[in-house]
Every structure is written in C-alpha cells, then in structure tokens.
Amino acid sequence: MKRDLKKLASETLDILVIGGGTHGAAIAYHGAMAGYKIAVIDKNDFCSATSANSLKILHGGLRYLQHLNIKRMRHSIMARREMMGFAPHLVRPLPCIMPAYGHGLRGKKIMQAALFLNDCISWDRNIGLPTDIHLPPGFTVSKQRCQELIPGIKTEGLHGASIWHDALAVDTERLIMTYLLEAANLGALAANYAEATKIIMEGDGLYCVSVKDKFTQQVHIVKTRFLVNAAGPWIDNLSSVTKSPDNTAQKWAVALNLVTRKKIFGEHAVALEGNKTYEDQDAIIKRGKRLYFFVPWRGYTMIGTDYQASTAHPDGLQIKREDIQQMIEDINAIYPPAQLTYEDVSFYHAGLLPMTPKIEAGKDNVQLEKNSQIHEHDRNGFKGIFSIKGVKYTTAPHIAREIIHLLQKRFSPAKTVNKKQHAPDAGGQPENHAISRLLEKRYGRQAARVAHYLQEEQDDNVWIDKTAGFLKAEVNYLIQEEMACTLSDIVLRRTGLGTAECPSRKILAEIAAVMAAILDWDEERKKKEIEDVLCRYLPLILPV
C-alpha cells in the first residue's frame, strides 16, 4: 500500500471516502470487494482519532435489550462476527461479568432471562469462525463465585453474577490497518495526511475534491462520482454540503477511558455501576446507573467510559489533569479496592461521540446517540454525497455494507471482483520460529511481507528491542508498505508499542534512528518526532 496522491488525482474514482477511522476503512474494504474504484483519505494518520480511543469491546449488544432494540443487537452481532473472522489474530473472546443485586431489574432472575434472550438472538454468532474463538452461551454464578472474581465487591443485596462473552479487539489500530491493506489488495487506493479541503460539483455528475498533502502543502484535485464523508467528529466541518439534512448543529460528548498498569481483576471484564444517578431516556428497562467496565488488556486494565458534554473542536480536544484525577476518584468510589492513584495511570483514551441535545446541567445525564446514521445529501441537491454519523467501532462493517448497498442501487461498478479473500503478495518465511510466530501474531496474513524485509538484515542485529519483541525489519516494512510517515504512526498505530503506556526514551530514539536512515531525517527532525510522541501522553507523568 503506497501513498501516491498524484496517482489518486490521475484517476476518476467511483467513490472517495473521507476519513480513515473504523467506518472509512470498512467502507474502503466493502467497496473494493463490490468492485468499485474506491479511495480513502485521512487528514492525519489512519485510525488516529475516535477509533484509536475506544474501549476495544466489540459489543454483541446485550445492553440493547434494555431498549428492546433487537435490530441494533443483530447489527452488532453480525458486525462483531465479521471482525472476528476477518482478523482472528487481533480479536479474541472477552468473558464479562456483572454482579446481580436484589430481586428487581438488577437481580439474578432478570439477568438469567436476559442472557437466554441474548443467546437466542445471537444464535448464529459463531458461524464460520475458528473454534478457538467461539463465544459460549451466557450463564449465572453464585454469590461466592462472584466474590472470588470481584474480590472486595459490595455484598449487601448481592445474589450472584451473570457471565457472558463479547469480543476484545486487542489492537484496534491494526484491525483498521488490516481492513485498509485488504482493500488495497483488491485495488483500493489510500492516503494518510491528505485532507479534503473543498468539494465542488461538476456538471457531468462528478465531484472535484481538493485534497491537501499535509507534508508538501500541495493541493491535488480528485474526481469522484460518489463521496462518503466518514470524518467522525469533523463531519459537519467539511463544508456546508455535508451538514445534516435538518441543518441542526450536532452536539458532542467527550468520552474518556483510563489505562492503568494495575491488573485489577483476572481475565474477566467487570461491569460495575457508577455512583451517580443516570437516566437513560431511551431505555424501556431503566437501571438508573451508568455501567463502568474494567477491561483486562495486555497486562493492563482499561476502565471506562466517562462522558461529559463538550463544545471542544475535535482538533483541539484536550484532557486536563483534573479530568483524570476526577475519574480516578470516581473509580475508587465505585470499586474501593482498586486504590488507583495518578501514578498508576499509564495512558488514556479520549474522543468525541455524538450526543442528543437532551441534557440537564449538573447531572450525569449525557444521552449518547444510540444508532449510527447515514445521511444522504440528495435532498439538498448534492446527489451522491453521503455522511456517516458513527456511534460504535463495532458496527462499522454493518454501516459499510449498508452504504455499498445504497450505492449499488444507483450505479454498478465496471469490474467484478473475485470475492474470495485475496492472498497478500508472497514474501519470506523467517527461519527463526520464534520470530515467525511473533510476526504471525502481530501481522496475521501480512506476516510473510514483513519477513521479506527481515531477509535483508544481519542475524545478530535484527532487534530494535528484544524484550519488547520489536524488529528493525518491522520499521522498514511499515514505512514501505503501510504508509508510516512519522514516529507516532509506528509507536501509536502500526504497533502496540505505545498504546498502553509511553515507551522508554531509549526505544523511541532507536526507532527514530532507523526511520531517519530510511527517510533521511536530520537530528532536529528526530528530536521533533520524539517530542510529538511524548506529547500524546500529557498530562501524565513521562518517562525520564
């Protein structure tokens, strides 16, 4: 996959997708599968905005039973299954537990019924998946077992717990990259650091989109028949044509998760109720509290999600020390044995999510939008432009299929594509089995391509960091074939090196040195690249 904006501008596309988050990437893949000449651009790196900040749970929608929204559940279940089958090396079953209190809506009987319904509604959840990632049915456990799994939990009124399985996207950034790589294998074009700045309608049913190269500032004009605006929190910023049909300004909430080095629980994601009252206005069965999930992940615990109404522009979203401190206090109040301190927090996730305008000041009453939406702009006279307001990472494949279906009704692609999975280009097979396994675990079907770069190196000098299991060949591969342009791209999005906590300055300097040799960076550029990475962790404590 090569970044080539001149090539992008030299072709007339069927579809240009603006935004390379989970929605843009899934649309690029499904569009390419359907045979469209499709391209996806992102003004920064792929998966550098909301999609990099999720709690990484691919939901089957058990909670949507509260809204009796079976349709939404089915969309989630099918999308989760697609992602699990698409990249089984990046997604694994996640056992979840929620304590049951009293005999009412939060009691064991109701939970048993909910788990039964959930299993019926998701009867086909494992079809076509490798057996080692099958999701078993839900069940309830005794009070004693609940206390073993959640030691120190409040016992008053406790009757046991329910256990069910969702899926965990272990590396959300690589999952998106895998969608993009597979799309590229099918002929899609992609470019990061390429911002859509202007859209002009031409007379012959085509749009001309000005695309600015962030590195050279050069503007390229890209012609396309259809345009999909998958710009996440920027959807209304693009141009007046992409405003929602009723022209009301969208409201946004900032969503925050903390990542801690503390392994708070075992292998279960634990769902505990927050302390503040919260009224989900769309729920038919109201629980009265928001749930916080403690998710075990790569030896760390992710905790979330907290929401606050926000007027921040997505380019200037900033999390302050007070925001993190407040969330630590809330977490310690919800689960006192956590004893979380500021020093325990290694990273945080923050992003903007669409919310409804119904909010009462002073209450935890942020009402998030529940359903992703596709707006067609035909009504405002802009035929062929679609905007996506996505509310979940999980359901992106469902939205992608819907949008491609809508396009197929209007325009059939010129070519047909063999729908079988295309094998990536052949590469090498490392002789060292440990390295071979490591690459397969990290890169799945692309592992052979990475190994190809390994063959060019001396045996005793292959590692950047052996403890972290990171190879020089990976840097080379990521630059040449996955469009890594900056140190942040490698540390935060192509590898998991910096997605749970800031890597040491030594590793950062070593990767920067390898990148500098390939990309011809001088000392000043190397320093700036390292500073840019460190900035992402502020206001947390940085490594010395």
Ligand SMILES: Cc1cc2nc3c(=O)[nH]c(=O)nc-3n(C[C@H](O)[C@H](O)[C@H](O)COP(=O)(O)OP(=O)(O)OC[C@H]3O[C@@H](n4cnc5c(N)ncnc54)[C@H](O)[C@@H]3O)c2cc1C
């Ligand atoms: C804290 C938190 C926890 C969450 N937890 C979960 C969870 O556990 N499970 C779940 O399913 N969902 C979760 N979500 C929701 C989920 O992450 C989002 O709904 C989803 O990632 C949105 O994806 P997107 O592709 O629409 O937007 P984004 O990921 O924001 O992508 C939009 C992209 O468009 C690009 N862009 C913008 N303007 C332009 C332009 N003019 N030209 C080119 N590119 C442009 C941006 O750079 C950006 O990369 C969570 C979200 C948050 C913030």
